[in-house]
Structure formats: C-alpha cells, structure tokens
Amino acid sequence: MGMARIAYVNGQYVPHRNAAVHVEDRGYQFGDGVYEVFAVMGGKLIGEQGHLDRLAHSLSELRIKWPLSRAALMVAVKEIVRRNHVRNGLVYLQVTRGVAPRDHPFPVHSKSALVITARKSAPMDKDALRTGVDVITIPDIRWQRCDIKSVALLPNVLGKQQARDANAFEAWQVDDEGYVTEGTSTNAWIVTTDGNLVTRNASTSILNGVTRLSVLEAATEAGIDIMERPFTPEEALAAREAFITSSTSHVKAVTRIDGQSIGNGHVGELTNRVLDAYVEYMETHGGPRTTDTWN
Numbered sequence: 001m002g003m004a005r006i007a008y009v010n011g012q013y014v015p016h017r018n019a020a021v022h023v024e025d026r027g028y029q030f031g032d033g034v035y036e037v038f039a040v041m042g043g044k045l046i047g048e049q050g051h052l053d054r055l056a057h058s059l060s061e062l063r064i065k066w067p068l069s070r071a072a073l074m075v076a077v078k079e080i081v082r083r084n085h086v087r088n089g090l091v092y093l094q095v096t097r098g099v100a101p102r103d104h105p106f107p108v109h110s111k112s113a114l115v116i117t118a119r120k121s122a123p124m125d126k127d128a129l130r131t132g133v134d135v136i137t138i139p140d141i142r143w144q145r146c147d148i149k150s151v152a153l154l155p156n157v158l159g160k161q162q163a164r165d166a167n168a169f170e171a172w173q174v175d176d177e178g179y180v181t182e183g184t185s186t187n188a189w190i191v192t193t194d195g196n197l198v199t200r201n202a203s204t205s206i207l208n209g210v211t212r213l214s215v216l217e218a219a220t221e222a223g224i225d226i227m228e229r230p231f232t233p234e235e236a237l238a239a240r241e242a243f244i245t246s247s248t249s250h251v252k253a254v255t256r257i258d259g260q261s262i263g264n265g266h267v268g269e270l271t272n273r274v275l276d277a278y279v280e281y282m283e284t285h286g287g288p289r290t291t292d293t294w295n
C-alpha cells in the first residue's frame with residue numbers, strides 16, 4: 001500500500017525501514033550531534049534560511065564539521081521531500097560528529113554523519129490551532145547552552161512526559177530565578193493585561209525558534225506591541241492570553257497553566273490575530289528575514 005518512505009543516510013537514499021547508523025556513531029554514544037526540524041506547508045519548506053543559519057550556529061559552537069556544503073545539504077533536503085511526496089509535513093535533519101571508537105575527546109579523524117527523514121502530516125488546521133491546550137510548569141534542569149539545538153534531549157523528554165502524565169500538552173520550564181525559559185519543544189508567549197505580547201529574549205537560556213522569529217516579525221508588521229523579556233509563571237497565570245510556537249505546533253493557544261484558566265479560559269483575540277499574521281507572513285516571506293542571530 002502506498003510507496004515506501006525514503007531516508008537519506010550519509011549520501012545514500014535508502015528505504016526508511018532499513019535506514020541505520022553505526023553503533024559507534026557519537027550521536028548514539030554521547031548525544032554528540034545537532035538537528036533541525038523544518039515544516040513543509042503546501043509543498044514549500046518553511047524558514048529554510050533560518051533553520052540553516054541556526055544549524056550553522058549549532059555546528060560551529062560544537063566544532064562539528066558540515067557534512068556537506070549548505071547548498072548540497074539543501075539539495076538532499078528537497079530531494080527527501082520530493083521522494084516522500086510530502087506536501088504538508090516535517091523534515092528532520094541530524095548531523096553528528098560521526099563514527100569513532102568510543103572516547104570522550106573529539107576524534108582526530110572523523111566524518112560528520114548526516115541523516116534526513118521526512119514525514120507527512122495533515123495540512124495546517126487553523127481551527128484545531130484555535131483549540132487551547134494545557135501547560136504545566138516544571139523546573140528547568142537543562143544545561144547552560146540551550147541555544148544549541150543538540151540531540152541530547154533527556155530533560156526535554158522527561159518534561160514532555162511529565163506534561164503527558166498530567167494530561168497537558170506542554171511543560172514550561174522555569175529557571176533558578178523563577179522565570180519561564182521555554183517549553184520542552186516550543187517557545188512560550190503571553191499577552192499581558194496591558195495587551196503587550198511578551199516572549200523571553202533570545203539568550204543561551206532558550207532555543208531561539210525559527211517560528212519565534214517569524215512571529216516576532218509578523219506581529220511587528222501587524223502593529224502589535226512586543227516585549228522580549230523573561231516572565232514568571234505568576235505573571236503568566238495573571239495574563240490575558242498565552243500561546244506556544246514551534247515549527248510543528250505553529251502558533252497554538254494555551255488556555256490553562258497548572259490547571260488554572262488563563263484570561264477568560266478561551267482562546268485569546270490577540271492569539272488569533274498572531275496566528276493569522278503568522279500564516280500570512282509564511283505565505284508572503286516563507287520564514288523570518290532576520291536569521292543571523294542565534295543567542
């Protein structure tokens with residue numbers, strides 16, 4: 001039934017069910033690798049430049065070599081989209097430091113490993129996005145370089161499972177000073193009682209989302225007042241609206257935090273405006289235009 005999914009593994013296009021990397025790959029041994037997730041909407045790759053620039057940042061901070069040139073890498077990404085007939089869905093790209101006998105220091109000789117996969121999903125459903133989700137708050141137990149999109153995601157995995165166990169969609173992580181950093185796979189936003197859109201400023205404490213950047217630009221263009229600063233869970237609980245952003249979730253309303261309703265408990269008016277502005281922005285620009293600042 002249907003056609004077989006195809007994955008890209010180190011220069012080869014292989015059936016997804018046979019796609020494998022070596023047991024001594026440092027991604028497997030140490031979590032020594034980085035990744036990107038691109039959304040595909042209506043056959044178009046979203047935020048291509050943003051994801052590539054962030055990948056460049058992650059790779060250079062970890063001193064992992066590019067497995068291919070940027071151009072060749074994008075050819076492979078587009079080929080995987082094409083071969084899997086993805087019109088709406090996700091592309092997952094992972095680069096590791098490659099295969100070497102297990103030893104902590106960087107190997108003297110290594111060849112970066114590259115895996116690219118794609119998956120179809122239902123087209124963006126604005127109505128579904130306008131259904132609010134629950135978030136919980138949890139301590140942020142991650143490291144001090146959350147600006148690097150590392151494949152080492154244990155705290156994020158544990159946090160997301162904690163959310164699931166509490167019948168919530170996402171967990172907002174709270175730093176030692178009592179401020180929300182971000183979700184486990186999304187950026188966090190609130191609308192204050194003054195009608196200001198607030199999201200944490202980019203730093204080494206968060207992953208600067210490509211969707212976050214697009215939403216900042218789209219909201220600015222739509223004339224919405226924005227403040228990039230940290231906020232506390234208490235401020236979020238008292239907020240008028242809240243939402244999350246990511247390549248997978250787009251702009252998704254949050255209507256409850258730690259079991260308490262936000263605002264009137266319904267999806268906020270500004271959240272709806274931001275979603276509309278984001279969709280229009282994607283249709284016009286395909287992604288953020290400022291993509292050279294990653295912490």
Ligand code: PLP
Pocket residue numbers: 037182183184185186187206207208209210211212245246247248
């Ligand atoms: N924050 C974290 C920790 C993430 O893992 C992600 C995406 O996976 C995001 C934020 C959102 O980033 P983007 O909008 O680029 O998908």
